[in-house]
Amino acid sequence: MIRGGGYGPWVCGFKLGDYVYLKQITPTTLDVITGCVILHVQEVLPFGILLLEGRDGQTWKNHVCNCVPCHLPNVNGQIDPSLVVIPIGLRCMLCGLFTGTTTMLVYDWCSRRWHMVCLTPPLD
Numbered sequence: 001m002i003r004g005g006g007y008g009p010w011v012c013g014f015k016l017g018d019y020v021y022l023k024q025i026t027p028t029t030l031d032v033i034t035g036c037v038i039l040h041v042q043e044v045l046p047f048g049i050l051l052l053e054g055r056d057g058q059t060w061k062n063h064v065c066n067c068v069p070c071h072l073p074n075v076n077g078q079i080d081p082s083l084v085v086i087p088i089g090l091r092c093m094l095c096g097l098f099t100g101t102t103t104m105l106v107y108d109w110c111s112r113r114w115h116m117v118c119l120t121p122p123l124d
Contacts, residue, residue, distance in 0.1 A: 014041050014050060019070040022052075022062060038070050094118040 014020060018041045043051035048064040089098050090106070092115045105123075106113045116123040 014044060014064060014067065014069070016041055016044060019072070019075050020050070020052065020067040021070055023066050023068055038072070038075055039067075092118055 019038050020041060021038065037054060039052040039054055041050050042053045042059060045051060045061070049061050050064060050067060051059060051061055052067075053059045090101050090104060090113050091098050092100070092104065093112055094114055095118050097115070100115050103116050104113050105116060105119075
C-alpha cells in the first residue's frame with residue numbers, strides 16, 4: 001500500500017505460453033480496466049519486456065507492468081484466419097498487379113503474395 005492509501009503496482013511474472021490482457025489507463029488507482037483482446041506471450045525479453053502476439057498474428061512489445069494475467073480456461077491459441085487483415089494495395093509477386101487481393105495467397109512468415117490464377121498450376 002502506498003502513502004495516499006491506494007494500491008501500488010503489482011508486477012506479475014509471466015512465462016512463455018501465458019495468455020494476458022493489456023491494461024488500459026485507469027481513472028483512479030483502485031480501478032483496473034483491461035482490454036478485451038487476449039494476447040499470447042511469445043518471448044520474455046530482458047528488463048520486463050514481453051513479446052506478445054494476438055489472434056490476428058500481429059506481434060508487439062509491452063512491459064509486464066501493462067499486462068494482466070488471463071485465467072480463462074478455454075483460450076484457443078490458434079490464429080483465426082478471419083481476423084487477419086490484408087492491407088489494400090498488395091502486389092502479386094508473379095504478375096506485378098495490385099488488383100485482386102481477395103483471390104491472393106499471402107505467406108504467413110514473410111510478405112510474399114501471389115494471385116491464385118498466377119500460380120502454376122492455377123488454384124481455384
